[in-house]
Amino acid sequence: MPEGTQLEETLVSIKNLSFLRGTRKIFDSISLDFQRGKITAIMGPSGTGKTTLLKLIGGQLKPDQGTVTVDHNNVHQLSLKSLYQLRKRMGMLFQSGALLTDMNVYDNIAFPLREHTALSEAMIRSLVLMKLQAVGLRGARNLMPNELSGGMARRVALARAIALDPMMIMYDEPFTGQDPISLGVLVELIKKLNTILGLTSIIVSHDVQETASIADYIYVISGGHVVGQGTPEQIENSESEWVRQFMRGDADGPVPFHYPAKDYIEDLLSYR
Amino acid sequence: MIRLTRQLGRYTLQSLAKLGRGSLFLNHTLSGLTEILFRPRLLIRQLYFVGVLTFLIIVISGLFVGMVLGLQGYYTLSDFGAEESLGVMVAASLVRELGPVVAALLFAGRAGSALTAEIGLMKATEQLSGMEMMAVDPVKRIIAPRFFAGFISLPILAALFSAIGILGGEMVGVGLLGVDEGSFWSQMQANLDFYDDIMNGVIKSIVFGFVTSWIALFEGYDAIPTSEGVSRATTRTVVNSAFAVLGLDFLLTAMMFGDD
Numbered sequence: 001m002p003e004g005t006q007l008e009e010t011l012v013s014i015k016n017l018s019f020l021r022g023t024r025k026i027f028d029s030i031s032l033d034f035q036r037g038k039i040t041a042i043m044g045p046s047g048t049g050k051t052t053l054l055k056l057i058g059g060q061l062k063p064d065q066g067t068v069t070v071d072h073n074n075v076h077q078l079s080l081k082s083l084y085q086l087r088k089r090m091g092m093l094f095q096s097g098a099l100l101t102d103m104n105v106y107d108n109i110a111f112p113l114r115e116h117t118a119l120s121e122a123m124i125r126s127l128v129l130m131k132l133q134a135v136g137l138r139g140a141r142n143l144m145p146n147e148l149s150g151g152m153a154r155r156v157a158l159a160r161a162i163a164l165d166p167m168m169i170m171y172d173e174p175f176t177g178q179d180p181i182s183l184g185v186l187v188e189l190i191k192k193l194n195t196i197l198g199l200t201s202i203i204v205s206h207d208v209q210e211t212a213s214i215a216d217y218i219y220v221i222s223g224g225h226v227v228g229q230g231t232p233e234q235i236e237n238s239e240s241e242w243v244r245q246f247m248r249g250d251a252d253g254p255v256p257f258h259y260p261a262k263d264y265i266e267d268l269l270s271y272r
Numbered sequence: 273m274i275r276l277t278r279q280l281g282r283y284t285l286q287s288l289a290k291l292g293r294g295s296l297f298l299n300h301t302l303s304g305l306t307e308i309l310f311r312p313r314l315l316i317r318q319l320y321f322v323g324v325l326t327f328l329i330i331v332i333s334g335l336f337v338g339m340v341l342g343l344q345g346y347y348t349l350s351d352f353g354a355e356e357s358l359g360v361m362v363a364a365s366l367v368r369e370l371g372p373v374v375a376a377l378l379f380a381g382r383a384g385s386a387l388t389a390e391i392g393l394m395k396a397t398e399q400l401s402g403m404e405m406m407a408v409d410p411v412k413r414i415i416a417p418r419f420f421a422g423f424i425s426l427p428i429l430a431a432l433f434s435a436i437g438i439l440g441g442e443m444v445g446v447g448l449l450g451v452d453e454g455s456f457w458s459q460m461q462a463n464l465d466f467y468d469d470i471m472n473g474v475i476k477s478i479v480f481g482f483v484t485s486w487i488a489l490f491e492g493y494d495a496i497p498t499s500e501g502v503s504r505a506t507t508r509t510v511v512n513s514a515f516a517v518l519g520l521d522f523l524l525t526a527m528m529f530g531d532d
Contacts, residue, residue: 058405087407098402101394112406115413160406 011036011168011200012057017066019049019056026052028224029066034168039194039201041215043208045246045255048221050204051095054170057202058092059083071167088116091161091169095176097153099145099160105132106141109160116164131159135189151182158189168200169193175207187214208247212236220246222255294490297411301489304409304416314417322383322418323425327432329382330375334433337374338440341365345441346449358451359460362441363434367464367473368529371434373521376480379426380513384488387418388509391492392502400493415489422485423478430477472528479520484513 012034019027026049034040042050055061057068059075068075073086099108109128113119119127132138135155145153154174161169174186191214194201205211212218212232220228220235220243228235228243235243245253261267308315345361391414394400400410438460445451464470488509495505 055401060401060404084407084409087405090405092402092405094398094402094405096398098398100399100403101397112408115406115408164406 009036010034011071012202013069014053014057015067015069017056017063017068019052019061019063021052025224027063030221030224030226031066032219032226034200034202035217036200037194037198038216039190039203039214041203041205041211041218042221043205043211043218043246044221046206048223050206050221051172053221054092054172054202054204057170058087058090088112088164089167091164091166093154093157093161093169093171093174095173097145097150097157099148099153099157101145104142104144105137105148105156108145108156109163112160112163127163131163132156134162134193135159136185149182151178151185154178154182154186155189158186158193162193162197162199165197166199168202171201171203171205173205173207174203175205175210183210190214208249212247222246290494293494294486297415297490297493298486300411301416301419301486304412305420307412308417308420314413315420318417318421319425322387322421323429326379326382326425326429329378330429330433331436333374333378334371334436335440337370337433338362338366338437338442339444341370341437342441342444342449346445346451355445355449355451356455357459358441358445359438359456359458360463362445363438363460363464364469366434366437366441367470369473369521369525371437372430372473372476372480373517375430375433375477376426376484376517377514379422379429379481380484380488380510380517383422383425384484384509384513385506387422387485387488388492388495388506389502391415391418391489392495392497392505395493395495396497396499396502411493415493419485419489422488423481426481426484427474427477430480431474434473468529472524475528476521476524479524480517483516483520487513487516 010033012032014030014032016029016031017027018025018029032042042053044050052061056063057070057075059068059078062076070086070090073082075083075086078086099105100111103111106128109131110124113124113127117124128141129138132141135158137152137155137159140148140152140156145156148156158169171190174190175183178186187210190201190203193199203211203215212235215232218228218230218232218235219226222242228238228240230238236247238244238247242254244250245255251257341362342358345358346355349355349357349361391400394410394414400414403410403413442453442456446453446456491505491509491512492502495501
């Protein structure tokens with residue numbers, strides 16, 4: 001936990017969390033804290049269960065041990081109704097965007113408003129246009145999801161995630177597969193939204209530079225453990241070999257280049 | 273031998289687990305009925321996609337099945353000089369068996385497979401998950417309207433299938449082969465019983481509508497979220513629906529007509 005942290009400043013708190021998939025341990029008793037109003041990044045190689053962690057925070061998966069607390073609510077002890085109430089205050093940006101493909105951009109953003117509020121269509125229209133303006137896509141309101149580029153789809157999804165004015169947003173790999181321009185746009189948007197709307201952001205990513213440029217605090221996860229944590233500068237200068245390999249992108253190190261296998265020479269000669 | 277037993281055991285366990293998941297899913301789906309009562313527009317939209325768009329294939333198939341019944345029936349009955357009974361034969365075969373069964377098989381192929389693919393792809397593209405995170409229950413919002421649309425559509429489609437089939441039989445029997453029109457209709461009217469024949473057929477189609485919609489939606493919801501997983505799930509929908517329809521048809525027939 002970062003120094004000088006007051007309990008009331010923590011919005012999301014994960015304590016001694018373990019999660020198994022089959023017999024494989026995805027998380028082995030990890031503890032993380034996410035500060036209110038800050039951008040916290042979770043980084044780590046592919047396959048370390050970063051998306052799983054977001055699903056655990058959102059209550060879509062149940063941990064085998066440990067607790068997840070969001071705004072003083074123990075997520076996995078809530079009734080379904082209270083969980084849904086809590087989720088209205090949590091936005092999530094999926095890697096694929098997860099836009100509803102049978103609706104256009106406008107209706108996609110209006111969807112959570114129509115489902116959860118009794119606002120008039122005129123009011124909904126104003127809200128939708130404001131959210132679209134924020135992500136720069138007010139002109140694209142009549143396009144269908146299949147007519148959007150990857151970067152645009154993610155921006156629409158972002159507009160939808162903030163439609164209900166949540167207290168926090170979880171970003172699942174927001175930078176993956178983006179061209180440099182959309183990448184710049186997304187980095188800027190995430191930073192701006194966090195400041196202007198007073199959000200708390202959790203970013204799961206393995207794009208080191210982009211994430212480090214906007215994060216206030218970073219956790220590096222590997223093999224089910226937190227292998228490093230700190231501000232971007234602290235992580236940059238970390239002593240840990242794990243963290244250094246990850247931040248520099250070395251092919252070999254504590255995370256080996258080779259998938260576990262028997263001896264190379266022996267393997268080559270073992271053909272009968 | 274041990275391996276065989278082990279495989280059999282694993283298969284049994286997997287099937288039981290799936291049956292359990294399927295039952296929970298059905299329970300959850302049925303609880304979505306209240307939501308539909310408040311928002312009938314969700315259901316009406318699905319009635320169009322599931323029911324109305326299946327209409328054409330049902331009408332064309334019904335016509336041809338009826339015409340074939342007219343031909344075959346005429347050749348067999350005329351050997352005994354009983355071609356006047358053609359109307360009864362065509363109508364009884366259709367309303368008792370062919371209407372509900374063939375309509376259900378066509379429904380599973382046309383609407384069921386589409387439902388599985390749609391739900392499976394929604395799962396694969398995280399749309400269902402995304403809805404959950406927007407605090408919208410995807411089973412109530414997406415699955416339930418489709419389920420009730422299928423459940424309502426199939427009995428109507430089966431009735432249409434039978435009606436069009438009877439017209440097809442009449443076209444061939446009366447129009448082409450010269451069976452007396454009066455006897456065709458009057459014998460049908462005299463010999464078909466409303467409860468024994470027509471209602472039993474309707475009950476069958478209600479059961480088939482329930483089962484085929486359930487299978488199609490559950491296979492989509494339970495699909496492995498990859499393109500291969502969705503493709504397999506779609507195949508399973510058609511195969512399992514066909515087995516379920518034909519198996520249940522035998523059971524229902526035995527129960528309904530067993531006393532005669």
